[in-house]
Structures are given as C-alpha cells and as structure tokens.
Amino acid sequence: MKTSYMGKVARINLTTGEIKVESLDFDLAKKFIGGRGLGTAMLYEEGIAKVEPLSADNKLIYITGPMTGTASPTAGRYMVVTKSPLTGMIASSNSGGVWGAKLKYAGWDAIIVEGKAKSWVYINIEDDKIEILPADKYVGMLSEACDEAFKEVHPKASVLNIGPAGEHLSLLAAIMNDKDRAAGRSGVGAVMGSKNLKAITVTASKNAVEPHDADKLKEAMKACLKKIKDNPVTSQGLPTYGTAVLVNIINNTGVFPTKNWQESYYKEADDISGETLKDKYLVKNNFCHRCQIGCGRVVTIDGNKVAGGPEYEPLWAYGGNCGNNDLNAIDKANFYCNEYGMDAISVPCTIAAAMELYQLGAITDADCDGMPLKWGSAEAIVEWTKRMGEASSPLAKLMADGSYRLCEHYGHPEVSMSVKKQEMPAYDARGVQGIGITYATSNRGGCHVRGYLISPEILGLPEQLDRTTTEGKAAWCKIFQDLTAVIDSMGLCLFSSFALGAPEYAALLNAGTGTEYDVNGLLEVGERIYNIERLFNKAAGMKPEDDRLPKRLTEEAIPDGPSKGMVSQIKVTLPQYYEARGWKDAFPTKETLDRLGLVEKN
Amino acid sequence: MIEVRLFATLRENREKIYFLPAENFHCALDIYNHLNIPADEVSTLLINGFHKKPHDEVKDNDILALFPPVGGG
Numbered sequence: 159m160k161t162s163y164m165g166k167v168a169r170i171n172l173t174t175g176e177i178k179v180e181s182l183d184f185d186l187a188k189k190f191i192g193g194r195g196l197g198t199a200m201l202y203e204e205g206i207a208k209v210e211p212l213s214a215d216n217k218l219i220y221i222t223g224p225m226t227g228t229a230s231p232t233a234g235r236y237m238v239v240t241k242s243p244l245t246g247m248i249a250s251s252n253s254g255g256v257w258g259a260k261l262k263y264a265g266w267d268a269i270i271v272e273g274k275a276k277s278w279v280y281i282n283i284e285d286d287k288i289e290i291l292p293a294d295k296y297v298g299m300l301s302e303a304c305d306e307a308f309k310e311v312h313p314k315a316s317v318l319n320i321g322p323a324g325e326h327l328s329l330l331a332a333i334m335n336d337k338d339r340a341a342g343r344s345g346v347g348a349v350m351g352s353k354n355l356k357a358i359t360v361t362a363s364k365n366a367v368e369p370h371d372a373d374k375l376k377e378a379m380k381a382c383l384k385k386i387k388d389n390p391v392t393s394q395g396l397p398t399y400g401t402a403v404l405v406n407i408i409n410n411t412g413v414f415p416t417k418n419w420q421e422s423y424y425k426e427a428d429d430i431s432g433e434t435l436k437d438k439y440l441v442k443n444n445f446c447h448r449c450q451i452g453c454g455r456v457v458t459i460d461g462n463k464v465a466g467g468p469e470y471e472p473l474w475a476y477g478g479n480c481g482n483n484d485l486n487a488i489d490k491a492n493f494y495c496n497e498y499g500m501d502a503i504s505v506p507c508t509i510a511a512a513m514e515l516y517q518l519g520a521i522t523d524a525d526c527d528g529m530p531l532k533w534g535s536a537e538a539i540v541e542w543t544k545r546m547g548e549a550s551s552p553l554a555k556l557m558a559d560g561s562y563r564l565c566e567h568y569g570h571p572e573v574s575m576s577v578k579k580q581e582m583p584a585y586d587a588r589g590v591q592g593i594g595i596t597y598a599t600s601n602r603g604g605c606h607v608r609g610y611l612i613s614p615e616i617l618g619l620p621e622q623l624d625r626t627t628t629e630g631k632a633a634w635c636k637i638f639q640d641l642t643a644v645i646d647s648m649g650l651c652l653f654s655s656f657a658l659g660a661p662e663y664a665a666l667l668n669a670g671t672g673t674e675y676d677v678n679g680l681l682e683v684g685e686r687i688y689n690i691e692r693l694f695n696k697a698a699g700m701k702p703e704d705d706r707l708p709k710r711l712t713e714e715a716i717p718d719g720p721s722k723g724m725v726s727q728i729k730v731t732l733p734q735y736y737e738a739r740g741w742k743d744a745f746p747t748k749e750t751l752d753r754l755g756l757v758e759k760n
Numbered sequence: 761m762i763e764v765r766l767f768a769t770l771r772e773n774r775e776k777i778y779f780l781p782a783e784n785f786h787c788a789l790d791i792y793n794h795l796n797i798p799a800d801e802v803s804t805l806l807i808n809g810f811h812k813k814p815h816d817e818v819k820d821n822d823i824l825a826l827f828p829p830v831g832g833g
C-alpha cells in the first residue's frame with residue numbers, strides 16, 4: 159500500500175560499527191503514529207527504561223512522523239527520543255529546520271543509534287548509503303562553525319550536531335540542526351556525546367514524500383492553509399512578532415515569573431518584548447521547512463552579528479526571571495546556547511536559580527570568578543552561559559547539570575524551580591490553574607508544550623477559560639495532552655494547532671497513511687501515547703511523588719501584581735486529573751491499559 | 761485616571777500608553793471608541809490583569825491592557 163511512511167529504519171551500532179536496515183514495524187506505527195509516540199514505543203519495547211542514560215546501553219532514536227516532508231502544513235519536524243540523563247525518564251525533544259525532512263527524503267523513517275564509538279565519529283547518510291566516519295577534527299567546534307565545516311565535505315547536506323556542551327556531557331545539552339534549530343530539552347545532547355557521536359549529516363536526492371492519496375492530501379492541505387491564513391494568530395501574530403509577543407500579555411496577567419519565581423510581574427517587561435525585538439533587532443522571519451507560519455526570528459546582535467533570535471521562553475528566562483531587561487544581552491546569551499548546544503530554557507533558568515543562591519549567600523563571590531551572579535546583570539547572563547557551555551569553572555560545571563543538582567549541592571533544593579528535575583517554563587502556575595496540571599504531570603518533566611493550557615486560560619483559544627479556577631481543568635489538560643501527542647507524532651509543529659483542530663489532523667493523517675481515523679479515534683491514539691510514556695517512566699523508577707510542583711508554587715503566594723495572593727491548587731486538580739485519565743497513584747490501571755491495548759512490561 | 765496600555769499591532773499609529781480621565785468613560789468600549797480602536801481588533805482585554813468584556817465597567821485607577829490576537833509557546 160502506498161503510504162507516507164518510508165518503511166525503513168536504520169539501526170547503527172557505534173560499538174561494533176554494524177549498520178542494519180530494518181523494516182518499519184507497521185503494526186506499531188498504526189498504534190503510535192510515528193515521531194514521539196512511535197519512538198517511545200520502540201524504546202519501551204527494547205527495554206531501555208531501566209538502563210543508565212549515559213551508558214552505551216541507552217539508545218538514541220531520531221524519528222520523523224508520517225507527515226514529515228509531505229505537502230502538509232508545518233511538516234518539517236522530527237523528534238529525538240531517548241532516556242533522559244536529566245530526568246531519568248522519557249525524553250522526546252522536537253526540532254524543526256530541514257534536517258528531519260531530509261532524513262525522510264533520503265528514505266528513512268528513523269535511525270536508531272546504539273552503543274558507543276571508541277573515538278569521536280559522525281554518521282553520514284546519503285540516500286541509501288550510511289557510513290560512520292571519524293570526527294576528531296570537528297570536536298570542540300561551535301554549531302555554526304561545525305555546520306560550515308561539514309558542508310565543506312558534504313556540500314548538500316543538512317547537518318545535525320552537538321556542541322561542546324554535549325561533548326562534555328552537560329545534562330542541559332541540546333542536539334542542534336541547521337545551525338540554530340534545537341531538540342533542546344531533557345539533555346538529549348549529552349546522550350549523543352556519551353556515544354562519541356558529534357554529528358549526523360544527511361543528503362537526499364529527492365525532495366518530496368508521496369502520500370497514500372495525493373488528491374485527498376491536497377484537499378486537506380487546502381482546507382488547512384485557509385484556516386492558517388484566516389486565523390489571526392498564525393497569519394499575523396506569530397509571523398509579525400514571533401512567540402515573543404507573549405511577553406506583554408503574560409506579564410500583564412501577572413504570571414510572568416520574575417527573579418526565579420520570587421515575584422510574578424516584571425516592570426521592565428516591555429523592554430524585552432516581541433514588540434521591542436521587532437523594532438530594534440529583527441532582521442527577518444525564519445521558517446522551518448514546509449512551514450507557512452514562520453515564527454522564527456533572525457536578529458542583529460551587538461549591531462553586527464546576524465543570527466537566530468530568541469523565542470518567548472529564553473526572553474523570559476534570561477529577562478524577567480534573571481531580573482534583566484537588556485535585550486541585546488538576551489539575544490547574545492541565546493545565541494551562545496545555540497552555539498554551545500544547550501537548552502535555552504533550562505540554561506537561563508539555572509542561572510536564575512544560581513542568582514537566588516547568590517542572593518541567599520549560598521554562592522559566594524569566590525565561586526563567581528569575577529562575574530558575580532547579581533540580579534539583572536547583563537554581563538553575568540552572557541558570561542555564565544558561555545562558562546556553562548565550556549564547563550570552565552567548578553561552579554559552571556555544576557550549573558551545566560541544571561538547577562536541581564545545583565540547588566541540592568548548596569543545600570537549597572527548594573530554590574530549583576523544576577519538575578522531575580527539569581526547569582519549568584514561562585508561566586506562573588499559581589495564577590493559571592490548568593497549566594500547573596500540565597507541569598506536574600508532563601512525562602518529560604517541567605514543560606509547557608505537553609498540553610498548552612495557556613491557550614484557553616490566557617489567550618482565549620479555542621475559548622476563554624477563567625485562569626483562576628480549577629473547575630474542568632483536569633479534563634481540558636487531558637485533551638490538550640492527547641492532541642499534542644498526536645501532532646508531535648505526525649511530524650507537524652504544535653503551533654499549527656492555533657489554527658487547526660483534531661478534524662484537520664485526522665484528514666491529513668488519513669490522506670498520508672491510508673488510516674481512517676475520526677476525531678475520537680485520533681485522540682485515543684494520543685491517549686495511548688501519553689500512557690506508554692507513563693509506563694516507560696514507571697519502569698524507569700518514577701514515583702507518584704514525582705508528579706509535583708515546587709513548594710514555592712503551593713506555599714508561597716504571588717507577592718505582588720495582578721495575581722497577588724494566588725497559589726497553585728494542584729492538590730485539588732491532581733486527583734481529578736488521575737480520575738480523568740483512569741490512573742491510580744499516578745499510573746494507569748489495568749482497565750485503562752486494556753482499553754488502550756497496552757501491555758505493561760516487567 | 762485610567763491607564764490604557766496597547767500592545768502589538770494596536771500600537772501602530774497610536775501611543776503605547778494613555779492616561780485618561782475616569783469620569784469620561786463608563787465601559788471599556790467607550791475607551792476603544794475614544795482611541796479609534798475597532799472592537800473586533802481587540803482579542804484580549806485585561807482589566808487589572810483579569811479577562812473582561814468590552815461592556816464591562818471601568819473606574820478610576822483601573823489599568824486596561826488591550827491585545828490583538830496573539831499566540832506562541
């Protein structure tokens with residue numbers, strides 16, 4: 159049957175050098191779609207939940223979705239799925255650019271990397287040909303230089319690489335592709351570094367993926383494009399200001415965490431907003447492959463360097479969360495995150511935590527080597543980002559493993575604003591009750607893109623909910639989590655969902671793969687994916703108490719601003735959420751597993 | 761005084777911020793009209809940080825924040 163899957167998976171063992179071509183398991187693909195869902199199912203089936211994340215036993219799956227590379231909206235995405243060294247649980251980090259689509263054009267749904275090379279290597283893929291080549295001369299290179307150096311040898315390739323942070327196994331290391339796109343979260347770059355794998359270059363002679371039914375896909379695509387064009391968020395808001403447009407609305411709602419969440423309203427927010435970024439630094443938009451929205455920013459740094467600009471999250475994290483309103487410094491620090499290959503959310507959040515430790519006197523001037531971690535210091539955010547990328551001092555090395563380990567080291571675990579050891583993003587869950595459920599129950603730890611309830615609770619999409627109440631939020635959270643799992647598994651960008659809904663995704667997937675999903679059927683696949691991630695975490699040793707928010711959110715009320723006095727009601731919503739999911743004590747019951755056709759492995 | 765903050769495209773050809781005498785306005789819509797902002801261009805209206813409707817009352821010392829449709833993540 160004709161389908162938008164390529165039907166082929168490459169298994170590359172770096173210990174033995176063996177490269178095997180396997181058929182895609184279509185039964186598994188039917189149950190989990192692709193990308194995040196299928197990658198997790200493969201990892202779970204292969205028994206990876208119990209291995210040491212940075213050992214040769216861990217596996218690294220680079221996986222596209224069935225819609226990646228097809229003529230579908232925002233169809234340029236791929237996922238990196240592995241066991242996270244940061245959280246010890248499932249990692250699936252999404253990235254755009256063109257690399258994922260090229261992998262597919264070259265004929266591969268996924269590549270599974272196993273083992274550990276004796277010395278630094280890279281993998282070169284040219285259509286059917288896959289080779290493991292020495293990479294010593296690329297070690298130490300920053301992302302831009304690395305991309306250019308590989309292109310000298312493989313002129314038509316798209317380059318995926320780790321930076322120095324991944325090489326020295328920083329638990330905040332990202333995997334970069336096309337210079338400045340990142341599979342950013344959960345330390346996936348450290349897993350790549352632990353395998354002595356510096357890069358994967360992909361060259362493809364094709365540039366399209368044939369779907370199951372080209373006419374149907376055309377029709378579905380037409381309907382989607384109209385929705386994207388008619389929707390003011392996808393046609394105007396995101397292209398004009400990028401995700402940075404959120405700075406002002408989140409701050410004016412009083413849920414813009416400031417100084418490591420000690421406050422939640424930042425007076426200088428407009429200085430670091432999407433509006434200011436556009437007026438002062440924007441050169442042009444950036445589009446991922448096959449994207450019609452183009453939320454990416456290209457900015458000028460220090461008046462001369464042109465590079466990828468920050469999204470909302472780093473603007474917040476280096477901005478209000480560090481008490482800093484120097485936008486050029488944020489652009490620069492964000493650029494260094496890309497260059498060194500680090501998570502541009504967790505790195506600045508860890509700097510914010512270090513600043514609070516400095517405020518408390520736990521980190522001293524002696525630790526700081528001439529660059530005190532003072533609130534609002536533009537020099538400090540740039541310099542400490544670089545130091546973390548280089549692991550150049552004992553403190554920088556500690557910080558490079560994230561706020562949880564840093565704060566525990568200094569005897570102040572409560573200062574780490576993380577869930578499952580991963581830093582939470584830019585919305586204060588004390589003033590937005592639903593997003594707290596997303597944070598607490600996200601299978602990959604503190605994260606907003608696993609059920610973006612900010613949409614209904616703040617932005618009024620698809621309808622306006624009261625952000626201050628708990629009622630109905632558990633059910634909303636479940637649906638958002640399940641639909642997100644579907645989008646992530648199809649190979650599309652989550653931002654398409656500002657304009658598209660489950661019926662559009664079902665139409666695209668059916669045209670691509672020949673399935674016959676209706677909305678409920680599709681959401682059930684999403685639910686299955688959410689549950690298998692949970693099973694993976696259970697096997698990895700997750701405990702019910704890992705579904706929790708930092709104490710600050712439940713015990714310290716927001717001190718000032720529009721949301722003054724609020725705390726998270728997670729104690730009320732969490733049991734409701736488990737009920738909605740059919741879980742008991744944080745894990746699926748036997749009935750739930752049976753209903754979803756899942757089998758728990760021992 | 762009522763403080764009115766405008767954002768994103770609503771700033772085009774307008775100031776970022778206005779301070780208006782409270783006694784001249786009954787509801788948010790009066791303020792839109794005063795500033796020549798078509799109501800359908802405002803997708804989010806916050807009064808003192810809370811989501812409100814155009815017909816909701818405004819009073820002295822209120823802070824209004826007006827946004828066109830925005831999204832991100």
Ligand code: SF4
Binds near residue numbers: 254652
């Ligand atoms: S909306 Fe933004 S992140 Fe998503 S595919 Fe388009 S450019 Fe990439």
